[in-house]
Amino acid sequence: MHRQADSGGHQAMMYSAPAEFADWAVAFLGRGVDADAKVLAVAGPKHARLLQTRLGSGSGSVEFIDPESWYTTPARTMATFDLMAQDHADLGRAVHILGEPPWLDRSPFEQLGWHRFESLLNLTFRDRDVTMGCAYDARTIDPETAGMVHRTHPVIASGTDHESSPGFREPVDFFAEYGASPLEPPVGPVVSTDFDIGLLAAARQFVNEQAGRLQLPTAGLPQLVVAVNEITTNAVQHGGGGGQLSMWRSTDHVVVEVRDHGTQPPDPLAGYLRPDITNEPEGGFGLWMARQLCDIVELRGGPGWVVRMYAALAEPTD
Amino acid sequence: MAANGGTGRGVSSQLAELLAEGPGDDATAEQLVELALRSTAADHAGLTLFPDGRPPEPATATDPLVGTADQLQRALDEGPSVDASAFETMRVSGDLERESRWPHWGAAMSKLGIHSMLSVPITVSDTTTGTLNLYSSRRSAFAAEHVALAEMIAEHAALPVARLLDARALREGLDERTLLGHAHGVLMQRLGLTAPEAAEAFDRYRRRHRVAPRDLAARIVGSPTAPQLLPAPVVPGSHTVSRVYSDTLVEITGDGVSLRVLGEIDLSNSKAWQRVLVTLAARAAGADAHLDLTDLSFIGVAGARELVRCAELLSPGRLHATIEGGSGLRKIIDLCGWDQIESLVWQVKDDAPASR
DSSP states (O other), X not given: OBXXXXXXXXXXXXXXXXXXXHHHHHHHHHHHHHTTOEEEEEOOHHHHHHHHHHHGGGGGGEEEEOHHHHSSOHXXXXXXXXXXXXXXXXXXOOEEEEEOOOOTTSOHHHHHHHHHHHHHHHHHHTTSXXXXXXXXXXXXXXXXXXXXXXXXXXXXXXXXXXXXXXXXXXXXXXXIIIIOOOOOOOOSOOEEEEEEGGGHHHHHHHHHHHHHHTTOOGGGHHHHHHHHHHHHHHHHHHSTTEEEEEEEEOSSEEEEEXXXXXXXXXXXXXXXXXXXXXSOOOHHHHHHHHHHHSSEEEEEESSSEEEEEEEEXXXXXX | OTTOSTTSHHHHHHHHHHHHHOSSHHHHHHHHHHHHHHHSSOSEEEEEEOOTTXXXXXXXXXXXXXXXXXXXXXXXXXXXXXXXXTOOSOEEESOGGGOSSSHHHHHHHHHTTOOEEEEEEEEETXXXXXXXXXXXXXXXXOOHHHHHHHHHHHHXXXXXXXXXXXXXXXXXXXXXXXXXXXXHHHHHHHHTXXXXXXXXXXXXXXXXXXXXXXXXXXXXXXXXXXXXXXXXXXXXXXXXXXXXXXXXXXXXXXXXXXXXXXEEEOGGGHHHHHHHHHHHHHHTTTSOEEEEEEEEEEEOHHHHHHHHHHHHHSOTTOEEEEEOTTOHHHHHHHHTTGGGOTTEEEEESSSSOOOO
C-alpha cells in the first residue's frame, strides 16, 4: 500500500524517537525546498534547533514558526491556512508545511475542535498544491487520540515510508460520526432572554451585562458582542425570526448559546471555510465571523440552529 | 408572568415576524420589480411612487443604485421621474451620457456606469401614481420587446402601488386614535385575534420594545421601512446641520455630504442606514464625503458592508471615515478583507494603530 504522498496531501507522522522524527522531517522539508515551494516548519524550540542543525545551509529556505502562535484557535488557524494557500496558489507556488500540534495537553473538548480542524484541512487542500505533515509523538498520545489521527489523516508516515490510512474518514463522515458529540449540559446558573428583530440591541446589552457579571476579561467583550450579534441576526433572518439567548460560565469560558426558531438543521461544516465576502449574506457568513471572533464555536441542530460561542476567561497570552 | 395569557409568546413572535416581513404589499411590488429585472435587459430595477402633492419617492428597488438614480434626480431637479404631471408615456434612453432631455442627470448616471434607462408610468384612472424604472450598463439596451414587457408589468403594478400610497397616507395623515384602530384591526385579521387580545398583544410588544404607539401602529399598517428618512436640505453651499435620520438606536446628523453617526447600527435599522449612505453617495457624486463614526458604539457586518458599498459608489479616496482606534468596525473591515478598498479612507482619531 505504498504511495507517493508528497505532492499535495495531508499526512501524519507518529514517531517513537527523536531520530525518527528528524529523519522524516528533514526528508519532508527537503522535498519542499527542492520543489521551490514555500516551506514552513511549525515546530517547538527543541525540534526547531534539531532541524536547523540537520538542514544546515538548507534551513535558510525554511521559515520556522512557534506552534503556540500558529495553532491559536481552529477557525483562525484555518483562515490563516486558507489565505496562505490562496496567496501562493496565485503565485503558482506550492506550499509545504510541517506542523507539530501543541494542543494535545488541552481539555478533551478543545482537542475535539482540533481533530475537526485536522479533518477539515483535507477540504481546504483539495485542488490546491499544499502538502501538510503533522508530527505526533507516539510515546505520549493516548490510543483514543491515535485513533482520531488515523481518521483525520489520509496518509500515515512511518520512517520514510507512507501508507494510506485504513481508518481515514472523509470530512463529512468524520463530522457525522465524531464531530457531533452531544453538547455538555450547562454548569451552574443559566440566564436567558428571548430576542427578535426589535430586540437585537437588547440582546447585545444582555451579553454586555452578563459577561461582566460572569467576569469575562473586558478585552474579550467587543468581539463576543459582534459574534453574538451576527448569530442572533442570522436567527432573525434565516431561523424563524428569533430565538433564545442563554449565558453561563464554565470552568474556562463564558458560554453564550443561541437557539433559533428555525426548522432547518445546519450543515455541520458551515462557517469553517472563508465565504465569498462579496456575496449577499448567507447563513454561513455570520457563523464564519463568529468562529473567527470566538475561542470555540459549537454548532448543532435542534431542530433549528443551536450555536454555542465560548470566550476564554483567561487573558490571551500573545 | 400574570400577563402571559392566551396571547402570549406565540402571538408576540408572530407579530415580530409580521413586522420583519412587512404587511405583504411591498412583497408584491418587489416581486414585480424582480420580474422586470429578469424579463428585460435591465441590470437594476425599481419603483418610484408619486404621492399626491409630494415629491417622488423611491419605493422598491433591486439594489442601492436605483435609489441613487432617484436621489440624483431630486438633487439635480431633472430626470425622467421629476415631474409626475408630465409623465404619461414611457421614456427610454440608449445613451445617457449624451441625453439632451436631462443632460446633468444623464451625465451623472453614465459616471455610475449606467448608459441606458427605460421608465414606464403606472397609472390609475388616468392619474400617474408611480413609475417602473429599469437601468442597464450597456448602451441601447432596451428594445421594443422590453418596452412592451415593462408596460405589461407596470399595469400589474397599479394595485400594489395604490396600496403602498394608501399605507403612506395612513401613516402620515391619520390621527393617532384612528391609526391605532387600524393597527388593532390588522392584528385581528392577520393573527386571528379578538379585539381585546389584539390590544393586549399591541401593548405588550410596545412596552417590551419601547416604541411609541404611533410608530408601532404605522409599522403594522404601513410599509416596514418606517420610520421615514427625513430629507435633508439640498441647498448648494448650505452647511445647515440637521437630523438626517433617527430611531431608538441611532441618530444621524449632518449637512448633506458630511454626516455624524451616534448610536448603534444593526439589522433593525440597516435599511434606513443603507438609504442614508446612498443619499450621501448621491449628494457627494464627484466630491468628498465625510462620515464621523467616533460615536458609533456598535455596527454589525451587514452595516459595515453597506459602508463599503457606499464607498464603492464614489471615486477612489472620496469617502473619509473617522473612527476611534481599536473600533469594532475596523476589526470587521479587516477580518472581511475590506481594508483594501481604495475609495474608503480611514482617519483614526487617537494614536492606536488601525492596521491588522
